Amino acid sequence: MEVVARKTIEVEVNGESYEREVEARRLLIHLIRDDLDLTGSHIGCDTGNCGACSVLVDGVLVKSCMMLAIQADGTKIETVEGLARDGELTALQQAFSDHHALQCGYCTPGMLMSATALLRVNKHPSEPEIRKAIQGNICRCTGYVNIVEAVKAAAE
Amino acid sequence: MTETTVSPERALVVEEGGEAQRGFIGTNVPRKEDKRLVQGEGVFFDDVKRHEMGFVYFVRSPYAHARIKSVDVAKALELDGVYGTLTGDEVAILTDPFFELSTPPGAHIKDYALAVGKVRHVGDPVAAVVARTRELARDAAELVEVEYEPLPLVLDAEEALKDDVILHEDAASNTVWSGVFDWGDFDAALSEADHVVRIERLHFDRFSSTPLECSGCVVEFNRGTGQWTIHGNHQMPGIGAIWMAPALRVGIDKLRFVSQDIGGGFGNKITLHPQYTACCLLARKLNRPVQWTEWRTDQHTANTHGNERTFLDVTVPVKADGTMLGFSVRALDDCGAFPRYEPLGCIIWAQVTPGCYRWRNVRVDFTQVCTNKSPVAPNRGYSRMQHLWLTERIVDIVSHELGLDPIEVRKKNYVKHEEFPYETPNGCIYDSGDYARCLDIALDLIGYSSLEEKRRDAESRGKLFGIGIGSTLDSGTNNFGQSMILNPELQFSGNNEVATVKLDIFGEVVVTLGTVPQGQGHETTSAQVVADILGCTPDDINVRAGHDTYWNSTAGFSGTYASQFAVTGLGAVKGAADKLAVEMKQLAAAVFGCSPDDIELAESQARIKANPEAALPFMALGAILNANNAGLPPELDVTLNVRHVYRPPFEKPDLERKYGNLTLTYATQIHACALEIDPETGVYEVVDYAAVDDCGNRIHPQIVEGQVHGATAHALGAATHEIFTYDEEGNLLTPNFYDYHVPHALDMPPIKTGFIESASPFTPLGAKGMGEGGGAGIHAVCAALQNALGRRGEGPIVWRSCNPSQGVWELLQSPEKTRKLVSVESR
Numbered sequence: 001m002e003v004v005a006r007k008t009i010e011v012e013v014n015g016e017s018y019e020r021e022v023e024a025r026r027l028l029i030h031l032i033r034d035d036l037d038l039t040g041s042h043i044g045c046d047t048g049n050c051g052a053c054s055v056l057v058d059g060v061l062v063k064s065c066m067m068l069a070i071q072a073d074g075t076k077i078e079t080v081e082g083l084a085r086d087g088e089l090t091a092l093q094q095a096f097s098d099h100h101a102l103q104c105g106y107c108t109p110g111m112l113m114s115a116t117a118l119l120r121v122n123k124h125p126s127e128p129e130i131r132k133a134i135q136g137n138i139c140r141c142t143g144y145v146n147i148v149e150a151v152k153a154a155a156e
Numbered sequence: 157m158t159e160t161t162v163s164p165e166r167a168l169v170v171e172e173g174g175e176a177q178r179g180f181i182g183t184n185v186p187r188k189e190d191k192r193l194v195q196g197e198g199v200f201f202d203d204v205k206r207h208e209m210g211f212v213y214f215v216r217s218p219y220a221h222a223r224i225k226s227v228d229v230a231k232a233l234e235l236d237g238v239y240g241t242l243t244g245d246e247v248a249i250l251t252d253p254f255f256e257l258s259t260p261p262g263a264h265i266k267d268y269a270l271a272v273g274k275v276r277h278v279g280d281p282v283a284a285v286v287a288r289t290r291e292l293a294r295d296a297a298e299l300v301e302v303e304y305e306p307l308p309l310v311l312d313a314e315e316a317l318k319d320d321v322i323l324h325e326d327a328a329s330n331t332v333w334s335g336v337f338d339w340g341d342f343d344a345a346l347s348e349a350d351h352v353v354r355i356e357r358l359h360f361d362r363f364s365s366t367p368l369e370c371s372g373c374v375v376e377f378n379r380g381t382g383q384w385t386i387h388g389n390h391q392m393p394g395i396g397a398i399w400m401a402p403a404l405r406v407g408i409d410k411l412r413f414v415s416q417d418i419g420g421g422f423g424n425k426i427t428l429h430p431q432y433t434a435c436c437l438l439a440r441k442l443n444r445p446v447q448w449t450e451w452r453t454d455q456h457t458a459n460t461h462g463n464e465r466t467f468l469d470v471t472v473p474v475k476a477d478g479t480m481l482g483f484s485v486r487a488l489d490d491c492g493a494f495p496r497y498e499p500l501g502c503i504i505w506a507q508v509t510p511g512c513y514r515w516r517n518v519r520v521d522f523t524q525v526c527t528n529k530s531p532v533a534p535n536r537g538y539s540r541m542q543h544l545w546l547t548e549r550i551v552d553i554v555s556h557e558l559g560l561d562p563i564e565v566r567k568k569n570y571v572k573h574e575e576f577p578y579e580t581p582n583g584c585i586y587d588s589g590d591y592a593r594c595l596d597i598a599l600d601l602i603g604y605s606s607l608e609e610k611r612r613d614a615e616s617r618g619k620l621f622g623i624g625i626g627s628t629l630d631s632g633t634n635n636f637g638q639s640m641i642l643n644p645e646l647q648f649s650g651n652n653e654v655a656t657v658k659l660d661i662f663g664e665v666v667v668t669l670g671t672v673p674q675g676q677g678h679e680t681t682s683a684q685v686v687a688d689i690l691g692c693t694p695d696d697i698n699v700r701a702g703h704d705t706y707w708n709s710t711a712g713f714s715g716t717y718a719s720q721f722a723v724t725g726l727g728a729v730k731g732a733a734d735k736l737a738v739e740m741k742q743l744a745a746a747v748f749g750c751s752p753d754d755i756e757l758a759e760s761q762a763r764i765k766a767n768p769e770a771a772l773p774f775m776a777l778g779a780i781l782n783a784n785n786a787g788l789p790p791e792l793d794v795t796l797n798v799r800h801v802y803r804p805p806f807e808k809p810d811l812e813r814k815y816g817n818l819t820l821t822y823a824t825q826i827h828a829c830a831l832e833i834d835p836e837t838g839v840y841e842v843v844d845y846a847a848v849d850d851c852g853n854r855i856h857p858q859i860v861e862g863q864v865h866g867a868t869a870h871a872l873g874a875a876t877h878e879i880f881t882y883d884e885e886g887n888l889l890t891p892n893f894y895d896y897h898v899p900h901a902l903d904m905p906p907i908k909t910g911f912i913e914s915a916s917p918f919t920p921l922g923a924k925g926m927g928e929g930g931g932a933g934i935h936a937v938c939a940a941l942q943n944a945l946g947r948r949g950e951g952p953i954v955w956r957s958c959n960p961s962q963g964v965w966e967l968l969q970s971p972e973k974t975r976k977l978v979s980v981e982s983r
Contacts, residue, residue: 025291034290039203040196042419044368045452049893052368080196089194097190100858103866104675105193106369106419112194131901138893140368140420141675142862143869144901 009073013038014082022069028062029053031069032079040080040109044138051137054110055079061117063136080109083116092116092154101150103141111137115151124155179688181921184858188679188699189417198417204374204387206445210239210286212435213293214448215300216458217275217282220311220528220886221323222304224273227283231299237288238296240442242434244270244282250437251403254429258499259643262332262524265324267494269403269433275304276323276493277528278886279458284434286446309528309886313466313490316525323493323526332495332524333502333642337814339509339581340517342473345481349473352981353554360542361958362464362490362880364535365870366898367674369419370450371428371459377439384436385412390428391421391672392715393705395497399429404436411436416702418674422870423534424460425674426717427496456891461880462535463501464490465542472554473517478565482510482517482581483550489524489542492531499524501532503638504539507631507818508930509582511547512591513569516581528886534717536870537630541931544628545957548935552624552942552954557980559948562939563599566627567592577917583815584631586822587852587924588914591627594848597910598625598828601846610830619832624939626827626871628930630851632719633820633919635806641814650806651820652711653724657686657732658797659740661782663760663775665690665697667732670714671725672703676927677859678721682729684855685921689733690740691757692774711801719925722855723821724802727920731800739794743781744772746792805918821916821924823851827868829936833944838965840944842872842905842937849909851926852916863927864909871933873899879958946971953977 008021013036020035032038032055043065044050053064056078083090092115095101102108111134118125118133125133130151131144139147192198229241253266266272271280283300287293310321316330323330346352373388390396393413401408418425431448438446450459468486475481487505491498502524509518537544551569555562571578573590580586603610607623614621637649654670667682679701683694690696700707703714716725741752744762748755748770756765763771772780780788781796809816830844847864854860877897881889890896915922934957942954945967952967953974959967967974 023289023291030290033202034205037205038196039200040198042200042369043202043449044370044419045893047452047892047894050368050452080194084195089191093194096194097186100184100187100862102190102193102675103677103862104367104369104420105189105198105417106200106367106675108193109196135900135902138368138898138900140366140422140870140898141866143865143899143907144904145865145907146862148901 007070009070011072011075011077013077014079024068024070026069027065028067028069028072029064032064038079038081042106042109044106049138051114052107052110054113054137056113056117061114080112083112092119092151095150095154099146099150099153101142101146107137107139111139111147119155127152180684180694181688181855182853184856185680185684185694187677188683189677193417200369200417200419201372201374201387201389201415202449206374206376209374209445209447210288210442211290211293212438212446212448213285213297214281214454215283215285215297215302216454217271217278217280219275219304219306220278221307221309222275223307224271224275224282225303225305228301229283231301232285232296235292235296235299237292239286239288239444240438242270242284242438242441244268244272247434247437248272251433252405254399254403256495257639257643257646258333258495261327261329262495262499264327265495266326267496269430269437277458277530278888279454279530280493281458284438286438286442311527311529311882311886313488313525313527316527317523323528330525332491332526333499334523335502337506337520337522340482342482342484342517342519345473345517349481350476350983351474351558353472353474353557354979355470355553356468356977357955358467358470358546358549359956360465360545361956362461363874363878363958364424364461364880365422367420367422367424370452370455371425371431372449373432373435374445374447375435375439376445377436379443382406383410383412384439385414386432387414388428388432389415389418389425390432391418391425391674392717393672393703394710394712394714395426396429396432400433403433413703413705415672418672421674421716422536423538423717427460427531427533452893453891456896457888458530460533461492461530463532463539463542467546470550472550474554474558478560478568480513480515480554480569482515484519485546486521489522490527491524492529493526494531495524495526496531497534498532499642500639501539503641505543506582506814507584508540508544508629509580509584511544512571512627512629513547514571518581529882530888536867537928537931540631544930545935548626548939552939553978556942556947557949557978563595563625566595566625583817584819585817587916587918589822589824589850590912590914591824591826593912594824594826594850595625595627598826598846598848601908601910602828602830602844614832620835620944621832622940622942622944623828623830624936624943626932626935626939628825628932628935630719630823630825630926630928630930631819632823632925633723633804634718634720635818636713637806637808637816638818640811641809644811649808650803651713651724652801652803653714653728654709654711654799654801655728655732656709656797656799657729657736659736659774659778661778663773663778665692665774667697667699667729668707668709669699669725670710670728671721672716674716676716676721677856678725681726681855681859685726685729686733689730689737692760696760709799719823719928722921722923722925723919724804726855726923727802728800730920731802732798735798735800736796739796739798740777742792743777743794746789747772747780820918821852823849823924823926825849825929825932827932827936829940831937831940831944833964835968838961838968840961840964845905846908846910847932848911849926850912850914852919852924853913853922855921855923860926861909864929865907867927867929868907868933869899869904871929871931872904872937874931874958875934875937877960
């Protein structure tokens with residue numbers, strides 16, 4: 001088997017196509033943040049627990065620190081920067097602001113991606129469903145109270 | 157689920173021209189910060205990139221205590237893409253040790269940016285490597301060869317006191333600082349008592365609020381000017397610069413701290429000066445920008461934890477009716493390997509000496525020691541939280557032992573509403589409040605009247621049911637004079653904060669803060685205050701995001717810490733806006749040829765009160781002064797760019813008596829918790845929870861409530877599972893979010909919130925700092941566990957702050973083990 005140390009990959013992120021040569025061990029989050037300069041997705045841990053780096057890869061919610069960049073070759077990726085269109089916030093983003101669902105804003109991009117993924121498959125989630133959907137995202141500021149409220153409001 | 161009780165709303169008015177109008181203060185205006193943050197357009201330090209910057213990785217000690225025999229970086233330097241290294245030996249030549257706050261022995265500790273000669277905790281940095289990529293820097297760090305000679309270690313504070321193993325030979329003792337605080341007449345109180353309750357031992361466990369964004373910086377060195385720019389997330393750059401500049405042997409203005417958005421701080425980002433100093437040295441040595449992003453494991457292992465404190469020989473004189481006369485205690489604080497900011501924690505608890513209670517006789521024998529564990533730093537509720545946990549455990553254990561109702565005992569002993577402003581035995585002035593009313597609201601929220609019904613219901617399901625209260629004070633706006641109680645040589649006292657407000661050429665109002673926000677909404681609340689004063693809307697105000705030392709809007713104590721923005725930060729903003737309003741009226745009066753008294757500011761205009769048609773929009777004022785000023789009277793002394801330094805009214809404390817007002821405001825948080833325990837397993841669940849806050853006038857109620865939620869979550873995590881534990885070799889067993897479980901969305905119980913507003917008579921806006929909450933949730937959970945586990949002198953004693961289910965199971969299995977910690981002498 002050939003050992004691949006570097007590879008050229010193509011990804012589409014928020015509708016834009018990118019081609020980059022990356023080290024095989026490069027994490028997807030580092031590709032997104034460092035190589036593509038899309039710094040909205042964040043890093044809060046080394047172990048896949050915090051969810052600050054959550055993005056959608058081909059529509060599937062992924063913690064991008066748990067995936068190698070080369071594994072994302074040929075995929076369509078959505079990050080927080082792709083949510084608003086022409087400066088128009090999504091209902092979920094607006095609800096986060098209206099309900100004070102963010103303080104420092106560090107977990108927010110990942111939280112928004114998890115909630116976006118939820119609302120795409122479940123238009124009217126119950127509170128337990130919302131809490132389950134964001135259980136992989138750690139927030140240290142809000143105690144989740146207003147985040148849950150915001151997701152509920154966005155669903156309505 | 158969140159429920160808010162609504163207290164009678166105070167009139168929100170702005171007096172303008174004798175006419176009352178509703179202002180923005182006290183309303184939930186949309187947060188200015190949100191639009192960028194929900195779109196991923198915030199700028200955190202790790203988002204800052206510089207051409208050809210190198211990535212820093214610290215080589216860290218695998219030993220808790222060892223002599224460094226050699227450090228060899230040769231193999232690392234051979235790796236392609238490695239830019240350079242830094243070792244402890246270089247640091248010892250290029251810098252002086254950071255200054256120590258304590259008197260001897262702590263004063264003699266030598267603390268550098270990297271370990272020099274010895275390592276003192278697992279994770280202590282011994283060298284740094286800089287390379288082209290993050291991954292390469294980590295590879296290169298693996299190639300640094302360090303030879304260690306392991307030494308005996310000490311992890312327990314009481315063992316450390318014996319000085320059998322000494323961390324800092326220069327200090328010749330593990331004791332950093334010790335002192336006796338003695339107020340009132342404790343011996344007389346003892347002889348007056350009907351009961352004396354003694355508690356042999358209580359222990360406040362080690363944890364940290366673990367901000368989601370780890371620490372870090374991008375440092376650039378300007379060779380021409382010798383100036384460093386540090387794009388980082390230090391939350392108290394003023395004190396950072398005071399530490400770093402002398403160590404680097406440069407003037408303080410050579411250090412420029414810049415931050416825009418910070419991903420939480422909670423105090424954990426106050427002692428970043430060692431790592432920042434290493435990065436400054438590297439940027440200079442390698443002549444390139446360097447970037448350091450701390451890994452989560454490094455943050456848990458080697459950045460900062462909250463104080464761990466053991467309370468020994470607690471003695472409480474009690475009257476027959478449940479009135480407590482005070483307490484005495486030996487407090488032993490474990491600050492880990494280096495004290496850094498920490499000796500201040502030896503004093504800061506004294507801000508809340510008697511807790512919420514009318515206790516007049518208090519004796520505290522306080523000692524702080526070093527151990528071979530991670531250093532500690534301020535952590536949300538800093539030092540007062542540990543002390544308030546003690547006062548709350550005292551109330552609950554005394555009630556438990558004497559068969560009294562802890563709620564009635566609290567009400568009997570609380571400082572009464574009519575006693576404010578209330579002077580504590582050590583001279584602190586509690587400004588305002590109504591603790592009993594807050595408690596009633598909390599009880600009401602959790603349905604206290606149906607308590608017995610709930611208890612019977614739980615018991616019918618085989619569960620143990622408990623209810624507990626946590627009463628706390630969030631003392632805010634420090635008088636730094638308290639540091640002189642620690643060390644009379646320190647030249648710190650009072651406090652200050654800065655804001656500048658200007659009216660720019662196109663009529664834009666620009667506000668620049670000295671604070672370093674980490675999510676507290678400073679841009680929003682500042683705009684509310686300025687809008688009310690200048691007669692415009694928050695949308696008309698541009699509050700610059702973040703902090704920059706070179707904005708000339710900072711003072712010695714600038715930063716965001718210790719629950720003070722609503723007082724110091726907004727006090728500065730108000731002062732500057734008031735001054736600008738005067739200048740705008742003066743300018744308009746000069747243009748109209750009338751008296752400034754004839755001018756009012758309203759609807760984004762300066763206009764003649766008697767003839768509102770005669771109006772100058774802000775844009776005209778800005779343009780006239782800045783670009784079209786010919787013909788203005790020469791004596792008109794306005795700049796439309798004003799700086800105000802808010803300085804709270806403080807005196808230096810009486811050092812002999814350790815007496816004086818140590819903080820300006822005292823916000824209240826009273827929490828009530830109901831829980832059910834499965835006696836078979838010790839697993840318990842919080843089934844009802846209420847938090848009632850009184851922080852005086854609320855500038856932005858939604859932000860206040862958000863802080864209450866967050867502080868509650870931190871406290872519930874700390875009460876139930878967040879704990880830093882070590883193995884016998886000094887390895888941290890909870891070095892990441894995998895092992896250190898912080899509350900997730902499914903862990904949080906429903907939180908009900910309530911509030912009252914007792915305006916502070918001492919602050920510019922009647923507001924009080926409130927972000928820390930005093931750890932009320934920890935106290936409430938401990939109290940509820942105590943209540944569930946047994947009553948009237950029976951059952952185990954909840955003696956630790958962190959009680960995971962395993963711990964509760966052990967308490968249930970062997971109640972006699974903790975029962976013997978308590979004794980009652982009745983006369």
